[in-house]
Amino acid sequence: MSPSPTPMEPARIELALDGITHGGEAVGRMPNGKACFVPHAIPGERVLVEITEERKRWARGRLVEVLEASPARIEAPCVYARPGRCGGCQLQHIEPTAQLALKRRIVTEQLERIGHLEDPPVNPTMPVAAFHYRNSARFAVDEQGRLGFRRAGSHEVQPIDECLLLDPAVQALRDEAGDGWQGAEEIVVRAGLSTGDRALIVRPGAGGLPPMPDGSTPVALEGSSGAVALRGEPDLAEMVEGRTFRVSPTSFFQASTAGAALLVRLVLASTEIQPGDTALDLYAGVGLFAAFLADAGAGVTAVEADPVAAADARRNLAKDEVTVREQDAAAYVAALVADQEQRDVVVLDPPRRGAGVNLCAGIAELDPRVVVYLSCDPAALARDAAALAKAGYELTEATPVDQFAQTAQIETVAVFRPAHRLARSAADDDG
Template identity: 40%
Template sequence: MTGRLIEVEVGAVAHGGHCVARHEGRVVFVRHALPGERVRVLITEDKGGSFCRGDAVEVLVASPDRVESPCPFAGPGRCGGCDWQHATPKAQRALKAAVVEEQLRRLAGLERHVVVEELPGGPADWRTRVRLAVGADGRPGFRAHRGHGVIPVDDCAIAAPGALDAVVDRAWPPGAELVVTRDADHAVHVTEIGPAKRVRGRPVPGPARRRSGSGTATEHAAGRTWHVRADGFWQVHPEAADTLAAVVAEWAAARPGETAWDLYGGVGLFAAVLADQVGASGSVAVVESAAGAVADGRRDLADLPQVEWHVGRTEAVLASPAFADRRPDVVVLDPPRKGAGREVVEAITRSGPDRVVYVACDPAALARDLAVFAANGYRTTQLRAFDAFPMTHHVECVALVEAVPPTGSLSTRSVDWPDDSDH
């Protein structure tokens, strides 16, 4: 029953920023707790069935990994943005590694030891892109966990320094949303999205967006300068773009004259890496559904004629005549949080690339897609994970997937197969 107070022993971490406990034969998903603790839990959501959700409101026996949350807006009933502020940074990475391992084991049948690697800069002051909601009182803040209420804030422990200064000290139209970006040159851009309207119960876009700042963010990554829409997609951690580009470069290992695909390519960060590898005699096809990102990419990569752009949903573009009978040597994909899905993965495997580099921000979606690759003759040979979202449950993974050579054939490339490669 919602509002009930119970006492539980906290078990293992689960995907989504909570831990698993059991009470009276039911599973309780507990936030603000750590494995091994004994806590009092306030039930916040109970729809019946086999599980309910709750917040640890009192710690009776604390984990040695527990620390005081650095943000006054974190904790039960408060901002839902950070999941692990009550854990040491080392413990946070261990929790994320455990989640990745469990998702790979359960959904993809892969037994793999995972280490979540720390990015430079520490656990605070890293988030360069922040989305806020505006409450009924005109004050900006963040949504409560699994709720629509707005928790007003005057600062954010994980936001890049200075990012929110121009936002939190003024009133905004109630119901609006704010997208705040601090770019690599420390310029701050604010995009105000008008309050959403509802038609037949569904939200529809409100008034036109209003912007302060130039609206174009300057970023530096992969040895290039990028000029991208401030409210468009770019990695939120200042070290993430370069880190991921370096891994993609290493694992893609495209040769001069080869063909590469960059799916869900955004403004072309990975396309730039691939273009340098294949050279003027090769080709890189970028597929991206956001026309604005493609426009930015065309401009920023105008010096790379081997890069061609395709605007549309990835599954539709791959099924189009433009991609019929095309065989890439390597495919890079960086899908949204829901993953690529069976249709896209099977289209990739039918095209027959030697290697696929999969960049993922959700371990469950990654594991589901890796299982589809495995069912279609591909094998996961490498995986790295990065703490690109400290204090939250999110983790960035990169997997290398390679075609399994036919029995009795010799691969043209040397592959160091890991011990668990047959799972």
């Protein structure tokens, strides 16, 4: 019998890095011309990488050694923010001010490459907080019942007892939750930072309901049909810009309370609400933006497809000039268009996949004077910016907001206005 062939060692190459993806990986060109994506690296560096994956047009490499470091490189303060460990913080090895510049670059490049916009008007990234900003966290559970986060590019759980992104109140709740969660799939810890409310939300695994921890913290069980309270009242109250919002266990709420306040201020500044305006808040969630649009004097319709979040919105907006519609955003807008209705202002905060061509076209048919689009994915924003441009709406301003510092996530507030009105305004100025 002939001996088995000796496995080939993974190829190692030197790369000069000059780009960055919207996922936070640095990019360099291999000798064969393929793009190579390298986590934990920085544009401008020269590095030694080990090729871990190679496809027809691209490859991915593991950082072996930094041969020429960027001035922006720092030692990540978290012991888990290392190659092969926690996949949560893609940028913790980069100095915070440089992170802001890179995020602006990512948004700009996505708008240029995917949105086909020339010299898009992207403002400097607005910071929120570098650490200790999250009001919630979703932990995975390993086979021993320990809480942690997924390793980068893997389903394997990295046990984690301290996360530097968590507000101290959330970290304290994680400490209280402990690590005896055998049988659970995920554990969510949430806190109302301004109210002191706290809750644990348990998603059971195939093994059924795990044992409940001691204590008085409210606990809810999350299933496919919603959440059921197991102990106490798991709804939270959180205050943003002086208003209190009730949030059910499964309802979406911004994971940074300070970031939510900044987003509200940007939306109000961009919409320039006048008393009597008609405003549409799509993907309204628990009513965050609708509340402040109404406070500014607009008559608002808040549209939210999730029944639990829509119920929260009705509760939060009960005293406001707001109508809450539990409906798909695209279907609702299509019905307005069919009835030849118009709106003065449209605000939308779609999920990561974006709004889509049909909804963008429908929004344009409503002839709003301004569309404010909140995006959590620059690539989706770029696709929808192209769709809005085709429908006659020009991007006049995009402001990245760094409410998820140390990670590659970017929130962007993008403002679109009708191109024909902009052209008329420019002509009046010239005259």
